[in-house]
Amino acid sequence: MWRALVTAFSVVVGMPAAGQSPFPVDIGGPYELLDQFGEVRTEADPDGKYQLVFFGYANCLNICSAAMPLMAQVVDDLGQDGIAVTPVMITVAPDQDRVETMGAPLGEIHPDFIGLTGDADALQAAYDAFKVEVEPLFEDPEYGWIYSHGSFVHLLNADGALLTLLPPVLDVGQVTKIAKTYISPQD
Amino acid sequence: MMRSFIFGALAALALPVAGQAAEGTRIQVTGEIIDTWCYFSGVMGSPDAVVGSAHHTCALWCSAGGIPVGLLAEDGTVYMVLKVGEDDQTAGGDGILKLAAHTVEADGTLYERDGLNYIVVNAVVSDLDITNQNHDDYGNVPPFSIPASAKPQGD
Numbered sequence: 001m002w003r004a005l006v007t008a009f010s011v012v013v014g015m016p017a018a019g020q021s022p023f024p025v026d027i028g029g030p031y032e033l034l035d036q037f038g039e040v041r042t043e044a045d046p047d048g049k050y051q052l053v054f055f056g057y058a059n060c061l062n063i064c065s066a067a068m069p070l071m072a073q074v075v076d077d078l079g080q081d082g083i084a085v086t087p088v089m090i091t092v093a094p095d096q097d098r099v100e101t102m103g104a105p106l107g108e109i110h111p112d113f114i115g116l117t118g119d120a121d122a123l124q125a126a127y128d129a130f131k132v133e134v135e136p137l138f139e140d141p142e143y144g145w146i147y148s149h150g151s152f153v154h155l156l157n158a159d160g161a162l163l164t165l166l167p168p169v170l171d172v173g174q175v176t177k178i179a180k181t182y183i184s185p186q187d
Numbered sequence: 188m189m190r191s192f193i194f195g196a197l198a199a200l201a202l203p204v205a206g207q208a209a210e211g212t213r214i215q216v217t218g219e220i221i222d223t224w225c226y227f228s229g230v231m232g233s234p235d236a237v238v239g240s241a242h243h244t245c246a247l248w249c250s251a252g253g254i255p256v257g258l259l260a261e262d263g264t265v266y267m268v269l270k271v272g273e274d275d276q277t278a279g280g281d282g283i284l285k286l287a288a289h290t291v292e293a294d295g296t297l298y299e300r301d302g303l304n305y306i307v308v309n310a311v312v313s314d315l316d317i318t319n320q321n322h323d324d325y326g327n328v329p330p331f332s333i334p335a336s337a338k339p340q341g342d
Contacts, residue, residue: 022300023305167223168255169228169254170227
């Protein structure tokens with residue numbers, strides 16, 4: 001039923017400019033953070049790829065443990081169709097996700113996963129831009145602080161403009177189908 | 188199969204157009220604020236079991252964890268809640284948490300995008316509390332959402 005209702009469109013139309021949200025809530029905007037290689041990365045993909053951006057943390061056992069593998073599978077599925085997309089996680093737990101620690105756990109999810117962290121002001125700018133609420137819930141004696149955080153996956157174009165939201169409760173096929181309505185191999 | 192059926196409820200009848208402008212439609216919806224993860228994934232039980240009083244505790248956990256909440260209308264349509272009232276963030280915050288499993292009358296704006304129904308709830312006109320008292324039928328779903336140490340003795 002879902003497949004019949006969600007029709008895949010191959011055309012790319014109405015790409016929003018950076019800072020213009022396609023949703024009634026103004027979502028998206030500039031940020032400047034550090035990736036796991038210590039390189040500065042902004043909302044623009046340095047390789048000109050589309051991006052799946054999620055706010056979470058590398059060792060999160062809750063929604064991230066579903067959302068980030070979902071992103072990885074979507075990236076692989078799109079890759080099989082010749083569509084290159086970078087999965088990006090912006091940390092909500094900078095105490096746990098540091099430049100030197102993010103890479104390994106993210107690499108286990110997908111080798112192309114980019115982790116981003118930064119100082120409090122730089123991260124808050126990203127949270128504010130994407131209207132993501134971050135709140136520490138409690139400290140687990142084994143895993144450290146557990147955070148509450150927004151969990152929509154954001155599909156961005158190479159310039160960093162939001163194309164659409166992807167609820168992490170959808171399955172891989174559904175997310176891939178929606179993504180493909182915005183992007184195509186020839187882009 | 189069930190998952191496909193449920194997602195039919197999420198899908199708007201109008202076919203989506205990628206990149207279309209966000210033009211909303213004012214609507215009034217009466218329904219339950221649900222935990223979309225458990226409702227759609229099916230991992231915790233059937234759709235009837237992961238709503239109402241049976242699922243209230245888990246819905247609190249999921250909402251606190253940032254899982255998007257939905258509004259399950261009386262006709263079975265599920266609206267993904269983008270924002271409630273003056274909340275700065277998308278579908279988060281104490282306002283949502285307090286409404287987990289509650290039936291509400293909402294005045295909002297509907298946005299159909301990507302085959303999904305998104306709603307910005309402009310106002311919760313009335314909070315009818317938890318009206319779906321289904322815990323006698325299903326118990327606490329899932330049982331582990333309430334730690335054994337927190338349950339009343341004899342449970």
